[in-house]
Amino acid sequence: MDFWLDLLFGNAVGLSSMIVIICTFGLISFFGGYFVYKVMTSKPQ
Template sequence: MDFWLDLLFGNAIGLSSMIVIFVALGMISFMGGFFVYKAFKDPETN
């Protein structure tokens, strides 16, 4: 736990890298959810 607190609040590089990781995970989950939403909403055209 001390390692994560030091990484988050110890220096600016650790904080910015964690922000980048969380923003990337948020974007991935948003795009995945949007893809699933569009896949279920649109009817299949075969």
């Protein structure tokens, strides 16, 4: 736990790295969920 706290709040590089990782995971989750939603609600042609 001390390692993560030092990484997050110890320097700006660690904090920005964690922000990038969290934003990337959020975007992947959003686009994955949107894709599943569009597939489930599409009408058969």
